[in-house]
Amino acid sequence: MHDFLGPDDWTAVFLSLRIAVVALLGSLPFGILAAYALARWHFPGKTLVTALIYLPLVLPPVVTGYLLLIGFGRRGLFGQALADLGIVLSFRWTGAALACAIMGFPLMVRAMRLSFEAIDPNLEQAASSLGANPVFRFLLVSLPLALPGIVVGATLSFARALGEFGATITFVSNIPGETQTIPTLIYTYTQEPGGDERALHLTLVSLVIAAVAIIASEIIQARGEKRLARG
Amino acid sequence: MIDVAVARRVGGFDLKVAFRNGDGITALFGRSGAGKSLTIGLIAGLDRPDHGHVVLDGRVLVDTDSHIFLPAYRRRIGLVFQDSHLFPHLGVRQNLLFGRWFAPRRAAAVGFDAVVETLGIGDLLGRAPAKLSGGERQRVAIGRALLSSPQLLLMDEPLAALDVARRLEILPLIERLRDEFKIPIVYVSHDIEEVSRLASRVVVLERGQVAAIGDPADVLPSALSDDARTDRASVLAMRVGKRDETYGLTELIHPAGTIWLAGAQGDEGAKRHVVIKATDVTLSLAPPQGLSIQGALKGRLAEIEALGPLAVAHIALDGDGTLLAMTTRRALDRLGLGLGLGLGQPIFALVKTAALDERLVGGA
Numbered sequence: 165m166h167d168f169l170g171p172d173d174w175t176a177v178f179l180s181l182r183i184a185v186v187a188l189l190g191s192l193p194f195g196i197l198a199a200y201a202l203a204r205w206h207f208p209g210k211t212l213v214t215a216l217i218y219l220p221l222v223l224p225p226v227v228t229g230y231l232l233l234i235g236f237g238r239r240g241l242f243g244q245a246l247a248d249l250g251i252v253l254s255f256r257w258t259g260a261a262l263a264c265a266i267m268g269f270p271l272m273v274r275a276m277r278l279s280f281e282a283i284d285p286n287l288e289q290a291a292s293s294l295g296a297n298p299v300f301r302f303l304l305v306s307l308p309l310a311l312p313g314i315v316v317g318a319t320l321s322f323a324r325a326l327g328e329f330g331a332t333i334t335f336v337s338n339i340p341g342e343t344q345t346i347p348t349l350i351y352t353y354t355q356e357p358g359g360d361e362r363a364l365h366l367t368l369v370s371l372v373i374a375a376v377a378i379i380a381s382e383i384i385q386a387r388g389e390k391r392l393a394r395g
Numbered sequence: 396m397i398d399v400a401v402a403r404r405v406g407g408f409d410l411k412v413a414f415r416n417g418d419g420i421t422a423l424f425g426r427s428g429a430g431k432s433l434t435i436g437l438i439a440g441l442d443r444p445d446h447g448h449v450v451l452d453g454r455v456l457v458d459t460d461s462h463i464f465l466p467a468y469r470r471r472i473g474l475v476f477q478d479s480h481l482f483p484h485l486g487v488r489q490n491l492l493f494g495r496w497f498a499p500r501r502a503a504a505v506g507f508d509a510v511v512e513t514l515g516i517g518d519l520l521g522r523a524p525a526k527l528s529g530g531e532r533q534r535v536a537i538g539r540a541l542l543s544s545p546q547l548l549l550m551d552e553p554l555a556a557l558d559v560a561r562r563l564e565i566l567p568l569i570e571r572l573r574d575e576f577k578i579p580i581v582y583v584s585h586d587i588e589e590v591s592r593l594a595s596r597v598v599v600l601e602r603g604q605v606a607a608i609g610d611p612a613d614v615l616p617s618a619l620s621d622d623a624r625t626d627r628a629s630v631l632a633m634r635v636g637k638r639d640e641t642y643g644l645t646e647l648i649h650p651a652g653t654i655w656l657a658g659a660q661g662d663e664g665a666k667r668h669v670v671i672k673a674t675d676v677t678l679s680l681a682p683p684q685g686l687s688i689q690g691a692l693k694g695r696l697a698e699i700e701a702l703g704p705l706a707v708a709h710i711a712l713d714g715d716g717t718l719l720a721m722t723t724r725r726a727l728d729r730l731g732l733g734l735g736l737g738l739g740q741p742i743f744a745l746v747k748t749a750a751l752d753e754r755l756v757g758g759a
Contacts, residue, residue, distance in 0.1 A: 286480045292467040293439060293474040294543045295497030301468070304493075308484045 168365055172340060173349065177369060180345040183257055184325035187264035188318060195269060195317060199276030200306065220331075221270040229334025232263055236335070259336040260343050264328045268321030275320060279313020280306060312388040319381035323374055346370050397547055397581065401437045401447035401457075410434065410603040413447075416547075416581055417596040419573050423583045424590045424615070425600035431583045434600070435551050438581070439474055440467035452546055468497070473540030473578075477552040479532040481524035487535050488520040494543025505576055510538045513571050530561035534568065541576060548572075548580045554589060562589075569593060591615055591630050591668040611668050616717055627673040627707055629719045635665045650714020654690025654748050669751065673707055676720035677745040680730060690746040692718060696737045699727065708732070710744050718744050 169177070198217060202210070220228050236243045236253045243254060253259035283306060291301040307314075329347040336343040338352060350366050353359030400413035410430045414421075423431050436442040438449055440456065448458040451472070456465045473494075481490050491507070498504070511517050514534045524532060533553060540548060550569075554562045570593065573580060584590050590597060590611065597614045599607040607614045612632035636646030636653065645660040646653055647667060660667060683691050694712035706727055710718045727733040732740065 284480070286476065286478070287482060289441060289467070290474065290476075290480040290482075291493070292441075293470075293472060294494035294539065295468050295471065296493075297466075297468050297497075300497070305482060 169369065170362065172344075173362065173366055173369075175341055176344050176346050176349040176366070179257060179341075179343075180326055180347075181373075183261045183264055183345060184322050186258075186261040187268060187325045188322045190261065191265040191269055191272065191321065192318060195272040195321070196276060196307070196314060198269075199273045199310075199317070200280050200302070202273070203277045203280035204306075217273055218270045220267050225267060225328070225330025226334050228266065229263060229331035232259075232266070232331065232335040236262065253336075255336050255339060255343065257336075257343055260328075260332050260345065261325075263331040263335045264325035265321075267328050267331050268324035271324055272317040272321035275317035276310060276313050279310040279316075282313075283309045312385045315381050315384045315388065319377055323377050326370065326373060326377075396452060397438070397579070398448070398450040399434070399438060401434070401444035401449065403433060403437060403442070403444045405433065408433075408603055410437075412598075412600065412603070412605055414598045414605060414608055416579055418579070419595040420569075420580045420582050420593045421596045421598065422590040422594035422611075423581060423598050423600060424585070424587075424594075425606075426585050428602075429585075429600040430603040431585075431600055432551060433603075435474075435549055435581075435583055438547075439472050439549055440465060440470045454546075471498075471544070471546045473543055473545030473548045475533075475537050475540050475548065475550045475553045477555045479524075479536035481527075481532055481535060481539070483524055485524075486520070487516070487522050487524065487527070490524065490535060491516075491520075491539050491542055493539060498544040505541050505544050505578075507542060509575070510541050513575060514538045514568055528561075529557055530564055533557060533561075533565060537565075537568070537572070541572065541578070545578065548578050549583070550580060551583045552585070553582075555584075555586070566592060587615060587628060587630070588670050591670050612716065616719075627719050627721060628670050629673070629717060631669050631671060631712075631716045631718065633667050633669050635660050635663055635667055637663065649692060649712065649716070651694055651712035651716075652690065652692040654692070654746050656748055656751055671718060671746055671751070673719040673721035675747045675751075676718060677747070678708060678710075678720050678722060678726075678730065678732075679743040679745055680740075682743055683745055690748050692744045692746065694718065694742060694744060696732060696740050696742050698738070699732070706733075708742075710742060712744075720744055 202214060233240065233254065235241050236246070236259065238244070238247055238252070238254055246253065253262055287305055287309070288301055291305045296304060327347060329351070332343065332345060333348055338344050338348040344352070346366055346369065350363045353363035353366070396415060398415050401410070403410045408430070410433050412430065412434050423434060425431050433442070437444050443464060444457060444459060446459050448460070449456040451470070455463050456470050457463060482493065485493070491511070511520070514537060516531070516534050516538060519527060519531055519535065524535070527535065537553070554565060557565065566589065572578070582590070582593055594611055597609065597611050598605060599614055610632070612630050615630040631649055633647040633649045636648045638645050638659070639655070644655045644657060646655055647660065647669060692712055694710040696708060697711040697717065698709040700707040700709070701724060704723055706722055706724045708720045708722060708727065710720060712718055724733060731737060
């Protein structure tokens, strides 16, 4: 008889959560900005920007991971410059967070964009006529009204980060204690003789975390929509 | 004062509008598609003119010659739309105070309590917009615009979405705003009754052009002349006379005669515009006797306009003004007035005063 989760498993669970939270918090401001820009602004090259943002959704994750390796590896285009600043991403947990953020970004932006597009433009016009400049208009009207969609986008991105495998293993490998997350550890167990039981336990943990995240976002969203309902 | 002279081409529609407002309420009057909302957008800064300028109290808001364009949030023009557009995520109080945060500190502040009291929205402050009725929402929207301390209030068909009872409730409030807060108002409407009641000056728009500017009594009748026959009406400038307390009636005096209206109509001597529908006017060759109708105005038959089996008689009233009367062509013929025979003939126009509700009588 042994524990449900071993020390390695716990390490992987906490690391996964840390990576997902950092990926979410780091990408959230960019996601909101991109979603708002795509919903409300007209600018040249908008189609190209849209395609670029949604690309990780359709690319094989391994390709995204490999592109990250080329870009942010030690000798990569940006990796070199960042390394000079003391920031190393490849084969570090921070790199895993970057991979997760990029993989989750399209899901995040999609949900938020729909939510911004659904806002009655007359409300934003009313805010302007009352003297609110574009920044205050965004903070006081657009952002709160888009909140349900922002919660959904954040949840999707978070869940995606917890499940991210291909880009992560390609970019930062599968180093215990550094970049070994729940999915990569499950993969490891399935490659070992007798690892099935451990893999199953981790799978259950993974299920629970994902379910809790989705249910929490549903509750928050339902509350927000009720508050915004117009009679 | 606002000075507007703008040109804008959108699709195949050409707008070319120039006017200045007067004291009190200036109405932009015209049917839908005349360019009213486009004009509002150009004044408020929601749209840019191709040519022209808008100057508010000496402040240039837009001038294409000197490439000035102030964005909407720097114009200090309060907007009230047909739909209230209250912020659904904020309570009534927060909605009201929204514009406060952005009004310049030295701006002549409009008092929160005064606005809440005038609009009668004290009981609503703690509620959410979703829990308000249409009329309540519109009152809050008016209060919200006022509390941003604007230099001009633009109201774009503010009553169009409300039923008659709610309109009657809000119309006097708009009159009180005009009198108490001294903020000039530009009021956009296609409703002759609202315009004649509220406005001291009317700008008539037709197909993107200004067709007429002036006093409601001078300008509105001709603006009405090509409307559908059910809408035919005349606007008369009258003066409030004595009250008959026993019957609760008030006398309205015109050089051509007197009519009696139900209810209080304001102080004796006050000027009123009265909208009289052509279908509520009966013609008589002799002074009326033995009728229940309580108003007869004397004039001469100036013109007859045939509308199929019906006809509209234009009566040039003694003193000033033209009154329209709708009747059948046969009735005119039997009076010997048909075929232009009766032109110039003295005639009495009988007005069914019970048909005049308070919406039709406005101050100037």
